[in-house]
Amino acid sequence: MNAPLRQNQPQTAPLGQRTKVLSLVDVDKAFSGGVVALKRLTMTVNAGDFISLLGPSGCGKSTALRLIAGLMRPTSGRIAWEGGQGRDDLGVVFQEPTLMPWATVAQNVWLPYRLRGQSYKSVKDRVEEILSLVGLERFAKSYPRELSGGMKMRVSIARALVTAPRLILMDEPFAALDEITRQKLNDDLLALKARMGSTVIFVTHSVFESVFLSDRILIMAPRPGRVLTEITVDAPYPRGLDYRTSADYAAKARETSEALMTAMGGVLMEGE
Amino acid sequence: MMAATDAPGMAAAKSDAPQLDAEEEIHARAKRIEAVAKWLLPALVLALAIFAWDRAVVINAIPHYILPGPGLVVQTLVQDWPILFPALLVTLKITLMALGVAVLGGVGLSVLFTQSRFAEMCFFPFAVILQVTPIVSVAPLIFIYVSSKLAALLLCAWIVAFFPILANTTLGLKSTDHNLRDLMTIYKASRWQRLRFLQAPSALPYFLGGLRIAGGLALIGSVVAEYVAGTGGIGSGLAFRILEAGYRLNIPRMYAALLLIAATGVVIFLATTTLNHLLLRKWHESAVKRE
Numbered sequence: 197m198n199a200p201l202r203q204n205q206p207q208t209a210p211l212g213q214r215t216k217v218l219s220l221v222d223v224d225k226a227f228s229g230g231v232v233a234l235k236r237l238t239m240t241v242n243a244g245d246f247i248s249l250l251g252p253s254g255c256g257k258s259t260a261l262r263l264i265a266g267l268m269r270p271t272s273g274r275i276a277w278e279g280g281q282g283r284d285d286l287g288v289v290f291q292e293p294t295l296m297p298w299a300t301v302a303q304n305v306w307l308p309y310r311l312r313g314q315s316y317k318s319v320k321d322r323v324e325e326i327l328s329l330v331g332l333e334r335f336a337k338s339y340p341r342e343l344s345g346g347m348k349m350r351v352s353i354a355r356a357l358v359t360a361p362r363l364i365l366m367d368e369p370f371a372a373l374d375e376i377t378r379q380k381l382n383d384d385l386l387a388l389k390a391r392m393g394s395t396v397i398f399v400t401h402s403v404f405e406s407v408f409l410s411d412r413i414l415i416m417a418p419r420p421g422r423v424l425t426e427i428t429v430d431a432p433y434p435r436g437l438d439y440r441t442s443a444d445y446a447a448k449a450r451e452t453s454e455a456l457m458t459a460m461g462g463v464l465m466e467g468e
Numbered sequence: 469m470m471a472a473t474d475a476p477g478m479a480a481a482k483s484d485a486p487q488l489d490a491e492e493e494i495h496a497r498a499k500r501i502e503a504v505a506k507w508l509l510p511a512l513v514l515a516l517a518i519f520a521w522d523r524a525v526v527i528n529a530i531p532h533y534i535l536p537g538p539g540l541v542v543q544t545l546v547q548d549w550p551i552l553f554p555a556l557l558v559t560l561k562i563t564l565m566a567l568g569v570a571v572l573g574g575v576g577l578s579v580l581f582t583q584s585r586f587a588e589m590c591f592f593p594f595a596v597i598l599q600v601t602p603i604v605s606v607a608p609l610i611f612i613y614v615s616s617k618l619a620a621l622l623l624c625a626w627i628v629a630f631f632p633i634l635a636n637t638t639l640g641l642k643s644t645d646h647n648l649r650d651l652m653t654i655y656k657a658s659r660w661q662r663l664r665f666l667q668a669p670s671a672l673p674y675f676l677g678g679l680r681i682a683g684g685l686a687l688i689g690s691v692v693a694e695y696v697a698g699t700g701g702i703g704s705g706l707a708f709r710i711l712e713a714g715y716r717l718n719i720p721r722m723y724a725a726l727l728l729i730a731a732t733g734v735v736i737f738l739a740t741t742t743l744n745h746l747l748l749r750k751w752h753e754s755a756v757k758r759e
């Protein structure tokens with residue numbers, strides 16, 4: 197039941213040769229009051245993808261994530277998991293670390309297993325392993341209030357990854373962190389993803405973050421929220437400082453910024 | 469040239485260090501003084517008040533059947549201990565039992581209320597009515613309907629004590645972090661798991677706040693109920709002894725009994741505060757020591 201975290205996983209298959217995990221077909225979401233949050237959202241998520249949903253506020257990024265997480269039902273359209281949905285499908289990281297303040301770091305990471313009725317003893321090795329992967333092995337017995345913002349976010353990521361779910365949803369997880377911490381967490385997230393072969397959907401409003409992290413960027417536009425274009429970032433992983441300072445990276449960031457500009461109607465909207 | 473420009477800097481650095489130390493020392497001394505003053509000051513003021521009470525009685529030659537001096541009260545306490553101690557035990561027993569039932573009832577009802585909105589709609593008004601009706605006006609009826617005096621006393625004390633626990637725990641069970649609630653949904657947690665792993669720990673600080681209030685109220689409730697039961701009651705609690713002593717103009721014994729009730733209240737308060745600290749010191753803002 198608790199296979200060791202996949203180590204030295206063979207390289208994720210190249211784009212275009214990956215197996216499908218999840219597909220959204222013509223998904224609409226309207227709220228009572230008539231606001232159309234999403235209009236005909238169609239996307240396919242493949243195993244090993246690192247997808248960024250990028251767009252201005254109000255473009256329905258978070259709504260899309262909540263729909264995939266099953267926290268909302270679409271007004272119309274279909275969200276289909278390949279081979280049906282199971283227990284291990286999802287891990288989620290919110291914008292806040294969302295840890296239980298009364299529980300230690302290890303107990304927080306244990307939560308997904310605990311809710312399945314698995315004792316701490318039976319998953320202790322697993323919890324300790326993931327904590328060492330996020331660099332917090334010495335803090336297993338600490339309480340969240342004793343940790344810095346970046347460390348809390350690491351715990352949150354460890355909790356999402358510990359069960360090696362088929363898909364990890366991240367909703368602007370690093371938005372509240374300072375730039376230095378954010379870059380470090382970006383690096384570490386990529387290392388973790390490579391190690392575990394995870395599939396990630398990452399909501400952000402940072403062009404640079406999306407270009408650094410993802411191999412697919414879906415540009416979303418507001419009113420009504422929809423996917424406008426997809427940009428493929430084919431720079432090879434692992435990516436690091438070299439990539440962050442490369443001409444490729446700058447060109448991709450420019451392309452993405454321009455696409456984002458178009459998505460917002462070509463001009464910065466006044467009053468925003 | 470270099471040495472000349474460096475020298476003032478060096479001197480400044482040197483004089484800086486001890487200056488900072490002095491400041492630190494002042495700070496540390498202020499802290500030490502505060503730590504002592506925290507206990508010494510209230511003790512001193514209390515001692516002064518007792519002294520003033522004693523002097524006022526002696527100087528004005530107030531007869532002991534109007535206002536006994538503190539010495540006489542303590543003397544009576546020791547002398548009447550065989551009468552007062554069993555009375556204290558009775559009051560204590562009713563108070564603690566009422567508090568126990570208030571915890572069970574308050575927590576039980578709050579769990580019911582948060583699990584079912586309809587249950588809350590149906591029964592919350594009753595809880596409010598029970599809470600707002602002064603116990604002194606209901607107690608005589610309770611003593612008519614409930615044949616067991618002990619049960620009647622318990623019921624009165626419970627009515628007074630359970631509401632803060634109910635109200636606080638209900639609030640706590642509802643004040644869970646919405647992201648954690650979403651997380652529970654995503655992990656397909658059952659109702660029981662939600663309650664056990666999320667709502668109960670979130671409600672703990674609120675519950676403990678309610679318990680602190682309820683502890684004092686349970687004592688008040690049991691004393692008031694005993695007053696209402698009057699000398700026709702089971703006739704053994706501290707309130708009964710106060711009434712009895714009043715009829716006999718035994719004012720020193722009234723004071724001695726009063727002293728015991730006040731001390732009981734203080735002990736209950738300290739106990740609930742300690743419990744609060746022990747359970748929350750690791751994680752809750754209210755109990756965590758700040759550097």
